[in-house]
Amino acid sequence: MTKFEYAPAPESRAIVDIKSSYGLFVNGEFVDPVDGSMFKSVNPATEEVLAEISSAGADDVDKAVQAARRAYERTWSKLSGRDRGKYLFRIARIIQERARELAVLESIDNGKPIRESRDVDIPLVAAHFFYYAGWADKLAWAGAGPDPRPHGVAAQVIPWNFPLLMLSWKIAPALAAGNTVVLKPAETTPLTALLFAEICQQADLPPGVVNIVTGAGDTGRALVEHPGVDKVAFTGSTEVGKQIARSVAGTAKKATLELGGKAANIVFDDAPIDQAVEGVVNGIFFNQGHVCCAGSRLLVQESVYDDVLARLKRRLGTLRVGDPLDKNTDIGAINSAEQLTRIRELSEVGEAEGAERWSPECELPERGFWFPPTVFTGVSQAHRIAREEIFGPVLSVLTFRTPAEAVEKANNTPFGLSAGVWTDKGSRILWMAQQLRAGVVWANTFNRFDPTSPFGGYKESGYGREGGRHGLLAYLKSEG
Amino acid sequence: MAERLAVKKTYKLYVGGRFPRSESGRSYEVTDAKGRFLANAARASRKDARDAVVAARKAVPGWSGATAYNRGQVLYRVAEVMEGRHSQFADEVAAGEGLSRSKATAIVDEAIDRWVWYAGWADKIAQVVGSSNPVAGPYFDFSVPEPTGVVAVLAPQQSSLLGLVSVLAPVVVGGNVAVVLASAERPLPAITLSEVLATSDVPGGVVNILTGRLADTAPTLAAHMDVNAIDLAGAAGDAEHARELELAAADNLKRVVRAPVAEPDWTAEPGLDRIAAYLETKTVWHPVGI
Structure with a gap:
């Protein structure tokens, strides 16, 4: 098959204006951290330092929580649902207005292809704010009783894989329900959250309703453990x-x-x-496999194993790995050196445990953090690459003969976030959907997200739901 | 004429549809509210708790896979059989809780009615907490509640029947199975309820009832990796113990219903919170097209 060569098609980064350093966003303004310590955010595709970011210590977190508490008591809880909704609608609109800027910034800071940040992440961010904006004055119909109340101050800690999208999943329902928030973005991807802080300023959101504290794990721990926090929402590792x-x-x-x-x-x-092959590729190579619900275990019925593998490998040969800002890029950079190390280590374990490793030929850029799309065959259920979350572009392939065996193998994990089923038979789809112990089941599709659609896990994939009416309930309590 | 000598009952555990003694061979004295001897109850051990979890897990596919209509019928029948034991329950509640006969009777009435209320939710809860989701694309997308699995229930210490029913019924009505640790000081209504369950149509293992000390078995249940959720109602008022149990429950991210500061008034109308606490939401997507 002829592989068409593409001319470079880079998205201009002129649209973003990255400052040399950023403070913490507390009580509506950017402030320096109390102890003045800073860390760097780098572009994972080039290792270029993008900006100096403030590391919030315990005192900074305390100030942010106090600001959120004041805003909750003096402003936000006194506002009508209608007005809270209007602020959220404003934010949704500004996100749409500044969509390209946000997409480019996200790709620079995270390493994800511009095609994804532009067509998936940022449109979903706007959609989330738009969806929950409309809930703010309809809380009595949410299913938490006739007079539901917010918790108060929400501490929110989010990961680096979908930085702004995860922010929207957290902040939009929290604010709609009447909570105020202190959010900590991931250490390696703080830039879009800090731009979101500017968006809050443009929307004239009352000071303290949204506070952004940047930092690493210690900052997150200080935030979660702060006694002034009423509600904790976390997305990240088990x-x-x-x-x-x-x-x-x-x-x-x-x-x-x-x-x-x-x-x-x-x-x-x-x-x-x-x-199915398209869905499998999307399932594990979307966002470099940095997806908690990634379809990282491919279970193929034995009778079509050879066919599926051949087509899968052929398809992987056409994936374009490289510059995240190139509009033709399918797979961007691994988000950090640390994550790249983990992916490499687990892949080496996969080989050492006896699975067969395959990657298409692809040239990787010299600088930056890169890992080629990788498929392991001959994987057993006991292998670590079949049990542990790799969080990278690594697919483990197993086989099955009967539907019952497929269910047994699919459920043989302490996790239970998502699952995919590919079959033409309607009754089998519904039966499989019932049997799979997972919070989201994609049938003849994969990795679909929508603000109206509840998302979240069974078992050790966590509890609570985000998205839809269910996601709103996480920020409401029924008693007065 | 001499008064007839009563035939006294041996009070045992209820595990997997059978009535074993504690494998430890231990029992403990149960007294009435005034301290008079009522019975020797089995004192469940950690091993008994683990056995109960195994029995419960075995019952999951059958009970969670039963139709909602069937579960509703089976649970309604429990109330019917409770009605037949009304007098026995009232005696035990009166003795254990130190209530007048008329107050105890009112509590038994309420407990049976509450069981009926919960039974009726079996085939309705999915319509109230589930949803069809209007996603922005050509997909059919819906969310349904599913049982989380095995639920450990520390039953209230004070309200030995109404409290018990109020924490057990919401577990099983959603398709979950239960391992219940009965009120330590007032276990007799729970044991009678186990006899009711055994003689109604509830499959063995769906409800397992242990008697004994909270400290003996609650830590085992809280830390057990094959238990999906835990209700700490029975630890009400003991904040430190409740915290330790919640810490242990984090090992496999159990769904936790926390212990209240003090035992609540169980005569208050229940909401749906307790049913919902043991339900997972599953969202299913499928493309729409020709």
């Missing part, structure tokens, strides 16, 4: 999720946790194979 569950034990804090996954993507022999 390991940290368990620490948070322990830290809120014995307190009145409510927690929602959206954690890791090891999703099975199950292809039956009657599936439309080309569509």
Whole structure:
């Protein structure tokens, strides 16, 4: 097959204006951290330093929580739902207005292809704010009783894989329900959250309703453990999720946790194979596989194994790995050196444990953090690459004979975030959807997200839902 | 004429549809509210708790896979059989809780009615908490509640029947199975309820009832990796113990219903919170096209 060569098609980065350093966003303004310590955010595609970012210490977190508390008591809880909604509509509109700028900035800071930040992340961010804006004056119909109340101050800690999208999943329902927030973006991807702070200023959002504290794990811990916090929402690893569950034990804090996954993507022999292969590729190579609900375990029915593998490999040969700002790029940079190390280590373990490793030929840029799309075959359920979340572009392939065996293998994991099913038979789709112990089941599709659609896990993938009416309930309590 | 000598009952555990003694061979004295001897109850051990979890797990596919209509019928029948034991329950509640016969009777009435109320939710809850989601694309997308699995229930210490029903019924009505640790000092209504369950149509293992000390078995249940959720109602008022149990529950991210500061008034109308606490939301997507 002829592979067409593409001329470079880089998106201009002139639209973004990255400052040399950023303060913390507390009480409506940018402030320097109390102890003045800073860290760097780098472009993972080039290792170029983008900006100096403030590291919030315990005192900074305390100030942010106090600002959120004041804003909750004096302003936000006194505002009508209608007016809260209007602020959120304003924010949604400004995000749409500044969409290209946000997309380019996201790709620069995160390493994800501009095609994804432009067509998936940022449109969904705006959609989330738009959706929850409309809930703000309709809370009595949310299902939390006739007079539901917000919790108060929400502490929100988000990951680096979908920086602004995760911010929107957290902030939009929290504000709609009447809470104020202190949000900590991930250490490696703070820039769009800081630009969002400017958007809050442009929207004239009352000071203290949204506070952004940047920093690493210690900042997150100080925020979650702060006694002035009423509600904790976390997206990230299961390991940290368990620490948070322990830290809120014995307190009145409510927690929602959206954690890791090891999703099975199950292809039956009657599936439309080309569509299934597209879905498998999207399932694990979307966003470099930095997706908690990624379809990282491919379960193929034995009778079509050879066919599926051949088509999968051929398709992977056409993926373009490289400059995230190039509009033709399919796979961008791994977000950090640390994550690249983890992906490399687990891939080496995969080989050492006896699985067969394959990647298409592809040239990787010299600077930056890169990992080629990788497929492991001959994987057993006991292999670490079939059990642990790799959070990278690495697919483990297993086989099955019967639907019951597929269910058994798919559910054989402590996680339960998502699953995929590919078959032409309607009754089998519905049966599989019932059997799979996962919070989201994609049938003949994968990695679809929508603000109206509840998302979240079973078992050790966490608890609580984000999105839809269910996502709103996480920020409301029924008693007065 | 001499008064007839009563035949006294041996009070045992209820695990997997059977009535074993504690494997530890231990029992403990149960007294009435005035301290008079009522019975020796089995004192469940950690091993009994683990056995109960195994029995419960085995019952999950059948109970969670039953139709909602069927679960509703089975649970309604529990109330019917409770009605037949009304007098026995009232005696036990009166003795254990130190209430007048008329107050105890009112509590039993309320407990049976509450069971009926919960039974009726079996085939309605999905319509109230589920949804069809209007996503922006050619997809059919819906969310349904599903049972989380095995739920450990520390039943209230004070309200030995109404409290018990108020924490157990919401677990099983959603398709979950339960391992219940009965009120330590007032276990007799729970044991009678286990006899009711055994003689109604509830499959063995769906409800397992242990008697004994909270400190003996609650930590095992809280830390058990094959338990999906835990209700800490029975630890009400003991904040430190409740915190330790919640810490243990974090090991596999159990869904936790926290212990209240003090035991609540169980005669208050229940909402849906307790049913919802043990339900997972599953969202299913499928493309729409020709």
